Amino acid sequence: MPYxxxxxxxxxxxxxxxxxxxxxxxxxxxxxxxxxxxxxxxEERAAKIAWSAVKEKYEKGDDDKWHKKD
Structure with missing residues (x-):
């Protein structure tokens, strides 16, 4: 369901x-x-698409935290 x-x-x-x-x-x-x-x-599709959208702007660093891409 939508959030x-x-x-x-x-x-x-x-x-x-x-x-x-x-x-x-x-x-x-x-x-x-x-x-x-x-x-x-x-719901599964929406979650995959949402994570892809996040990964366009953010990346997980070596410190296991998400950082905005330059």
Missing amino acids: KSIDDLPKNVRNPLPKHAQEIYKSAYNSAYEQHKSESDK
């Missing part, structure tokens, strides 16, 4: 990601969920 706010995101998304990356995830997830709403795997 109303970043506070509704799963802990595995909220905990490691900075706030801006969480916003990217939420926006991409909600958009993908809407596009694939008639498909049985819509």
